[in-house]
Amino acid sequence: xxxxxxxxxxxxxxxxxxxxxxxxxxxxxxxxxxxxxxxxxxxxxxxxxxxxxxxxxxxxxxxxxxxxxxxxxxxxxxxxxxxxxxxxxxxxxxxxxxxxxxxxxxxxxxxxxxxxxxxxxxxxxxxxxxxxxxxxxxxxxxxxxxxxxxxxxxxxxxxxxxxxxxxxxxxxxxxxxxxxxxxxxxxxxxxxxxxxxxxxxxxxxxxxxxxxxxxxxxxxxxxxxxxxxxxxxxxxxxxxxxxxxxxxxxxxxxxxxxxxxxxxxxxxxxxxxxxxxxxxxxxxxxxxxxxxxxxxxxxxxxxxxxxxxxxx
Amino acid sequence: xxxxxxxxxxxxxxxxxxxxxxxxxxxxxxxxxxxxxxxxxxxxxxxxxxxxxxxxxxxxxxxxxxxxxxxxxxxxxxxxxxxxxxxxxxxxxxxxxxxxxxxxxxxxxxxxxxxxxxxxxxxxxxxxxxxxxxxxxxxxxxxxxxxxxxxxxxxxxxxxxxxxxxxxxxxxxxxxxxxxxxxxxxxxxxxxxxxxxxxxxxxxxxxxxxxxxxxxxxxxxxx
Numbered sequence: 239x240x241x242x243x244x245x246x247x248x249x250x251x252x253x254x255x256x257x258x259x260x261x262x263x264x265x266x267x268x269x270x271x272x273x274x275x276x277x278x279x280x281x282x283x284x285x286x287x288x289x290x291x292x293x294x295x296x297x298x299x300x301x302x303x304x305x306x307x308x309x310x311x312x313x314x315x316x317x318x319x320x321x322x323x324x325x326x327x328x329x330x331x332x333x334x335x336x337x338x339x340x341x342x343x344x345x346x347x348x349x350x351x352x353x354x355x356x357x358x359x360x361x362x363x364x365x366x367x368x369x370x371x372x373x374x375x376x377x378x379x380x381x382x383x384x385x386x387x388x389x390x391x392x393x394x395x396x397x398x399x400x401x402x403x404x405x406x407x408x409x410x411x412x413x414x415x416x417x418x419x420x421x422x423x424x425x426x427x428x429x430x431x432x433x434x435x436x437x438x439x440x441x442x443x444x445x446x447x448x449x450x451x452x453x454x455x456x457x458x459x460x461x462x463x464x465x466x467x468x469x470x471x472x473x474x475x476x477x478x479x480x481x482x483x484x485x486x487x488x489x490x491x492x493x494x495x496x497x498x499x500x501x502x503x504x505x506x507x508x509x510x511x512x513x514x515x516x517x518x519x520x521x522x523x524x525x526x527x528x529x530x531x532x533x534x535x536x537x538x539x540x541x542x543x544x545x546x547x548x549x550x
Numbered sequence: 551x552x553x554x555x556x557x558x559x560x561x562x563x564x565x566x567x568x569x570x571x572x573x574x575x576x577x578x579x580x581x582x583x584x585x586x587x588x589x590x591x592x593x594x595x596x597x598x599x600x601x602x603x604x605x606x607x608x609x610x611x612x613x614x615x616x617x618x619x620x621x622x623x624x625x626x627x628x629x630x631x632x633x634x635x636x637x638x639x640x641x642x643x644x645x646x647x648x649x650x651x652x653x654x655x656x657x658x659x660x661x662x663x664x665x666x667x668x669x670x671x672x673x674x675x676x677x678x679x680x681x682x683x684x685x686x687x688x689x690x691x692x693x694x695x696x697x698x699x700x701x702x703x704x705x706x707x708x709x710x711x712x713x714x715x716x717x718x719x720x721x722x723x724x725x726x727x728x729x730x731x732x733x734x735x736x737x738x739x740x741x742x743x744x745x746x747x748x749x750x751x752x753x754x755x756x757x758x759x760x761x762x763x764x765x766x767x768x769x770x771x772x773x
Contacts, residue, residue, distance in 0.1 A: 411562065412569030419573075533653035534580060538573070540660050544667070545569065 243490070244318065244328040251317040255467040256280035258474065258510055265514045280467065284460045292456035295356040305352030306458040310465035312345035317472040321399045321479055323498045324487045334394035335383045338476070339376070342428075345469065346372055349462075353450030360442060364449025367525065371434060371446070374532040375427040381539035382417040382424070386480055388546050389413065395476075399483045409482055416542035418481045423535035425477060425513070427528075429470040432517040434528055444522060471506075478505040560608035564601055564724065568686040571597045571720065572663070575693050575713055579659050580652040584643055584705060588633045591709050595625035598716050601683075602723050617723065620739055629712065629746055636705065636750050640757045648700045655700055662692040683724035690717030702764045704753040708746060715742045 260277045267274020294302065316338050318329040333340075350368055353361035387393045390401035402409065427434045430447035440448055451462050479486060485501025487494040523531060574594035581587050602618035605611060637643065650658065666689035673684055694714035698707050715738070722735065760767045 408562070410566060412566055415566065416569065416573065530580060530652040533656050534576075537576060537656040537660050541572070541576070541663060544660075544664060547667075 240328075243324065243326075247318060247322050247328050248314070250322060251314060251468055251471060252464075254506075255464065255471040256284060258471050258506065259467040261507065262510050262514055262517075265511065266517055269514065269518045280463075284464050287455075287460035287463065288457055290456040292458060294455075295358070295453055298356040298453070301348075301351050302355040302453070303458065305348040305355070306454065306461035306465070308348040309345045309352070310461040310468070312341045312348075313465045313469040313472060316341045316345075317468060317475070319395065320472055320475050321396050321483075321486065322475055323495055323502060324490060325396055325399045325403070325483070327396050330394060330396040334392070334397070335387055336393055338395065339380055339383070342379075342469070343372075343376065345465070349450055352454070352462075356453040358453055360445075360449045360452050363442075364446055364452075367446045368450060371427055371528060371532065374529055374536065375424050378420050378532065378535040378539045379424045379428070381536070381543050382420040383476075383480070385413060385417040385539065385542045385546060388543070395480060398480055399486065400488075402480070402483050403486075403488070409484075413542050413545045414481060416538050416545065418477065420535045420539035420542060421477055421481070422512070423531060423538070425470075425473050426516065427532060427535075428473055429466070431513060433520050433523050433531060436522050444525075474506055474509050475502075478502070478509055560604055563604050564683060567597045567601045567604070568683045568720065568724070571601075571716070572686050572689060575690055575697075576656065576659055578709070578713065579655050579693060579697055579700070582644055582648075584637050584703070585634065587706060587709055588630050588637070591712060592626050592630040594713065594716055595621055595629075598719055598723075599626060601720065605723055614723065617719070617735055620736075621719065624739060624743055625712070625716070629743070632747065632750060633705065633708070636753060640705075640754060642703070642705075642757070648702070650700055655696070658696060659693045662696060663689045665689075666692055684721055687717045687721035687724065690714065690720060702766055704749070704756055704765050707765065708749045708753065711749075712742065712746065 257277065257280070260275065260280045263279070264274045264277050315329070319327055319333060319338050319341070321327040321330075346368065350365035353365040353368070355361075384393075386398050386402070390398040392398065392401070426432070430437050435446040436444055437447065439445055440452075442449070447466065451459065454462055479502070482505065484505070485498060487498035571594050574590050574597065578587055578590050578594075581590060599618045599621040602614050602621060606614035606618060648655065666687075667682070667685045670682065670685035670688045691714055694710050694717060697710035697713065701707055701710065718738065719735075756762075756765070756768070
């Protein structure tokens with residue numbers, strides 16, 4: 239593990255995460271013929287929230303103030319486990335795909351606890367919904383990561399990325415494509431995007447992620463929001479780098495790092511564009527229809543796993 | 551990046567397209583809107599036509615081009631158009647709740663895929679192109695039958711029959727002989743075409759008589 243790489247990835251994670259959220263919001267508005275917020279609006283939101291006072295419910299316990307830090311730090315840690323610019327992730331010594339899934343689950347667990355703790359009705363409702371969705375989304379996430387892990391022969395994400403350093407046309411095999419599709423649906427569910435949750439509403443009947451954040455304000459809210467956008471960036475990185483590691487740097491010279499950053503940004507923006515398209519062209523599903531979508535993701539991931547044997 | 555070998559690309563393309571057909575089939579199993587179902591079937595047939603085209607191109611089997619063309623004209627354009635018109639005429643756009651709900655049927659289909667794979671495995675050495683395209687064909691057959699008894703609307707049952715036929719065609723195109731003799735293929739093709747046209751009229755009659763497309767009503771005595 240080397241310190242410069244760690245710091246570089248940390249800074250990239252912290253800086254890129256709000257930008258990606260901003261991009262998605264802005265493009266979505268453009269597609270709906272609105273002007274939309276500026277690209278860097280999420281940065282202003284975070285800074286403003288950080289400077290504000292907090293109002294905390296008198297029923298809240300220590301869990302309430304503990305949760306934002308866990309949510310924020312767990313998504314940062316996951317980010318350091320995923321290869322971003324080079325094939326070697328900074329913290330890859332500490333764990334692979336299983337650690338990623340575990341840390342994501344930890345963050346989600348505390349997010350749900352934070353929603354439950356102040357005893358507001360909406361928070362509990364949001365937590366309950368989040369856990370219901372996570373219970374189906376998580377197996378799909380695991381299966382699709384395991385699919386590439388089986389092909390690569392290791393659950394270490396850096397190993398997987400190195401093993402998939404093949405010509406691009408070979409990556410277009412059914413296993414990869416199906417696992418990618420499954421993980422894309424999971425991405426929509428985990429980041430609270432439209433067919434599952436609407437990130438732009440505070441309507442009590444439909445909100446999931448926002449419901450858990452209702453009681454948060456000031457610094458805690460900033461950490462929650464920043465953590466959520468980091469988690470989104472990390473999942474997107476997982477999708478673009480583990481499944482299509484085209485252009486990722488294999489050494490640490492400045493030139494290849496620059497090229498890698500460029501390729502990474504292009505892939506990231508393409509994926510963000512795909513998310514925007516899905517969000518704009520679909521309506522939110524009824525809550526009871528969400529399991530149908532997620533079970534489709536699950537079966538796709540299962541098929542992908544099976545087709546590693548089927549189409550070898 | 552070295553350019554891939556000629557035959558490799560063919561194999562890869564066929565495998566990818568076959569997987570696409572499989573995904574279409576699974577989407578058909580969970581989708582309840584009739585018009586979307588018809589579109590999915592058209593997409594699946596388009597993929598089949600593409601597979602036939604790839605086989606014909608990479609193995610210089612000219613008569614397979616005819617199969618590709620027939621599939622394109624018949625199953626991508628004509629039959630979907632016919633079924634679309636039928637849906638518009640009988641004014642029913644949505645399937646009622648199937649016997650098994652969506653997640654369960656997805657799981658059943660996953661199991662059927664596994665079964666298809668196990669059944670097709672002894673024959674994999676016979677295949678000259680694509681990897682395990684026969685397994686996909688088997689799966690299309692099995693899930694087609696499953697779709698047929700899982701749905702109650704006569705129209706979706708017709709669609710299920712058509713996907714079974716797609717499976718048969720896939721097996722024929724991708725297995726050893728690069729397609730069955732052309733006469734046999736033409737026979738199957740027009741057989742299905744005529745069957746669907748007759749079934750279309752039948753569906754319309756069922757709807758007229760029972761004011762519903764629910765085939766389970768056919769077993770009731772009418773008095």
